[in-house]
Amino acid sequence: MTHKKADLSVQFCGVHxxxxxxxxxxxxxxxxxxxxxxxDAGWGGIAYKTLNVDSSFKIVMPSPRLNAYHYNDKRFxxxxxxxxxxxxxxxxNLKDIAELKRKYPGRVLISSIMGFTSDDWTLLAKxxxxxxxxxxxxxxxxxxxxxxxxxxxxxxxxxxxxxFTAVVKKASRLPVLAKMTxxxxxxxxxxxxxxxxxxxxxxxxxxIRAITDIDLETLTPMPIIFGxxxxxxxxxxxxxxxxxxxxxxxxxxxxxxxxxxxxxxxxTWRDAxxxxxLGAGTVQVxxxxxxxxxxxVEDMIEGLSDFMLERGISSLEEIRxxxxxxxxxxxxxxxxxxxxSQIDEKKCIGCGQCYIxxxxxANQAIVFDAExxxxxxxxxxxxxxxxxxxxxxxxxxxxxxxxxxQTTSHAAIF
Ligand SMILES: Cc1cc2nc3c(=O)[nH]c(=O)nc-3n(C[C@H](O)[C@H](O)[C@H](O)COP(=O)(O)O)c2cc1C
Numbered sequence: 156m157t158h159k160k161a162d163l164s165v166q167f168c169g170v171h172x173x174x175x176x177x178x179x180x181x182x183x184x185x186x187x188x189x190x191x192x193x194x195d196a197g198w199g200g201i202a203y204k205t206l207n208v209d210s211s212f213k214i215v216m217p218s219p220r221l222n223a224y225h226y227n228d229k230r231f232x233x234x235x236x237x238x239x240x241x242x243x244x245x246x247x248n249l250k251d252i253a254e255l256k257r258k259y260p261g262r263v264l265i266s267s268i269m270g271f272t273s274d275d276w277t278l279l280a281k282x283x284x285x286x287x288x289x290x291x292x293x294x295x296x297x298x299x300x301x302x303x304x305x306x307x308x309x310x311x312x313x314x315x316x317x318x319f320t321a322v323v324k325k326a327s328r329l330p331v332l333a334k335m336t337x338x339x340x341x342x343x344x345x346x347x348x349x350x351x352x353x354x355x356x357x358x359x360x361x362x363i364r365a366i367t368d369i370d371l372e373t374l375t376p377m378p379i380i381f382g383x384x385x386x387x388x389x390x391x392x393x394x395x396x397x398x399x400x401x402x403x404x405x406x407x408x409x410x411x412x413x414x415x416x417x418x419x420x421x422x423t424w425r426d427a428x429x430x431x432x433l434g435a436g437t438v439q440v441x442x443x444x445x446x447x448x449x450x451x452v453e454d455m456i457e458g459l460s461d462f463m464l465e466r467g468i469s470s471l472e473e474i475r476x477x478x479x480x481x482x483x484x485x486x487x488x489x490x491x492x493x494x495x496s497q498i499d500e501k502k503c504i505g506c507g508q509c510y511i512x513x514x515x516x517a518n519q520a521i522v523f524d525a526e527x528x529x530x531x532x533x534x535x536x537x538x539x540x541x542x543x544x545x546x547x548x549x550x551x552x553x554x555x556x557x558x559x560x561q562t563t564s565h566a567a568i569f
Contacts, residue, residue: 161463163199163456165471167414167436168330168355170289172263174199174459175471176427176452179358179418179439180267180292180334182238183449187251191258196449197456200263201255202358202439205240205294206248206283207268208275212302214242222377224367224393233393234442235367237299237378237385240269245279249286256287265332269294271304273322280326291329292416293320293354295345296336296361298388307361310336313348320352332416334358335401342401343408350413357405358416358439360398362388391442395420399433403479406434422451424458431471432478494539494555496520496532502552503529509543509553517542534558 163174177200178184178193185204193201207214217237224233241248256264266283268291270276280291295316300306309315316333323331333349335342337360346357364386368377376384398419405415417435421427422443430438443451468474498509498521505528513521520536521543523529532543544553 158457159460159464160456161460161468162470163459163463165199165436167416168290168332170263170330172199172437173261174452174456175431175435175437176200176455177263177265177416177437177439178202178444179441180205180265180294181441181445183441183444185241186243186248187254190251190255190264193444193449193452194255194259194262197452198262198449200265200289200437202265202267202292203248203252203288204243205267205269205297206245206279207240208270208278209245210271210275212271214239215301216242217380219378219380222367224389224391226393231391231446233367233389233391234445235365235378235387235389236362237380237387239299239301240294240297245282249282252283252288253286256289263289265290265292267292267294267334268323269297269300269305270319271302273319276319276322277326280323280329284327284329288329290332291323291327292332292334292358293323293349294334294361295319295349296334298336298338298362298364299385307336307338307364310334310345310361311339313344316345317348317352320349320354324353330355332356332358334361334418335405336361337397337401337419338364342405343411346405346408346411346413350411354413356414356416356436357411358418359401359405360394360419362390363394363397365389390419391446392420392422392426395426395429399429402430402435403433403482406476406479407482422447424455424462427455428459428462429478431475434476434479436475491560492557493560494541494557495534495537496539496541496543497554497556498530498532498543499552499554500529500531502549504549504552505529506548508546508548512542512546 165175180202220237222235266288268279295310297306333354402417414436416437417430418439421440427438510521510523522531547553
């Protein structure tokens with residue numbers, strides 16, 4: 156029996172993707188053989204590892220350049236990398252892109268480029284178009300470029316972002332995505348600068364400048380690169396909440412009004428769907444592929460397809476941005492009501508976790524009967540913060556009930 160599939164195709168800047176799942180520019184798309192395996196696995200598009208001109212400035216990759224971030228027994232919740240853009244020659248990379256487009260004409264190949272001068276950007280854009288790339292992604296965001304006039308420093312300079320985007324738009328007819336750095340307070344002004352330069356879409360986010368660990372033997376941050384370390388790019392599941400914030404802001408900006416390629420911490424179809432619900436047109440992935448391999452896309456395709464079929468959703472366009480519309484300014488939250496917690500006595504296992512957390516981290520609204528080993532909520536004290544619900548290890552043991560803060564004694568607590 157064949158499994159029925161929903162239509163996952165998307166149009167993004169006029170380019171047809173058979174599904175929204177793409178590789179983001181990184182070692183997962185380093186050369187033709189890798190990219191071919193990714194296409195065979197089912198990815199809709201690939202942002203190839205960032206190209207650079209061959210110049211006197213040699214790209215040298217530090218080693219070791221990775222440190223995985225483990226949190227207690229949860230492994231690989233994030234990844235720190237000190238990698239540079241491609242260290243392969245431009246000719247080799249262009250040959251690979253041409254070969255991929257010959258073999259996979261229906262799949263989308265995005266050429267990620269980074270120049271140091273306007274001439275470099277022009278050359279990279281022209282050459283990428285010549286060998287058949289479908290789109291260009293301008294890397295304004297590598298957090299550890301070993302030069303001051305490249306990477307995330309450019310991505311924080313509105314004038315340079317506008318200028319380099321305009322240079323690329325003049326050199327090529329391909330749709331242009333400007334890839335943003337999250338190492339900035341507000342991404343909108345930079346994205347607007349890219350728009351002024353002619354960008355057709357925004358990609359976000361690149362990695363977040365971070366320190367993931369310190370080796371307590373040598374008192375050196377990780378990864379230890381021959382005795383030293385650096386503040387470098389962090390990615391993976393732990394970075395997703397930050398990525399979602401930026402993507403929703405980009406999508407919701409009326410002034411910007413450009414399509415968004417979402418990146419950051421996507422591992423499952425649910426992660427991808429979250430980004431689509433926040434307005435993403437496509438979703439790019441690196442860290443999850445580095446950990447699990449290209450085949451994660453099979454689950455992504457099946458999971459998203461089943462979700463759509465179950466809900467009668469015929470195209471991703473129908474739901475794109477649905478969650479972003481529910482975001483309002485925190486100063487406008489409805490405070491005329493609040494919730495109070497309710498603990499299901501039958502489900503309570505008497506662990507006391509809600510009691511401890513409420514005592515020491517909230518409003519002392521939980522009473523714990525040590526003999527019966529049962530927790531109970533004192534509604535007159537409960538402010539509805541829901542900490543108890545989040546720390547409770549039993550599914551659905553703590554629920555909430557809405558009360559009106561205008562008419563009940565709860566008004567007094569505020
Ligand atoms: C090892 C490594 C190398 C990367 N190299 C590049 C690069 O050359 N160009 C680029 O635009 N982004 C690069 N990135 C950033 C990713 O494309 C992506 O924006 C980021 O990792 C967040 O996505 P993720 O959480 O799915 O990994 C790199 C990321 C990693 C982990």
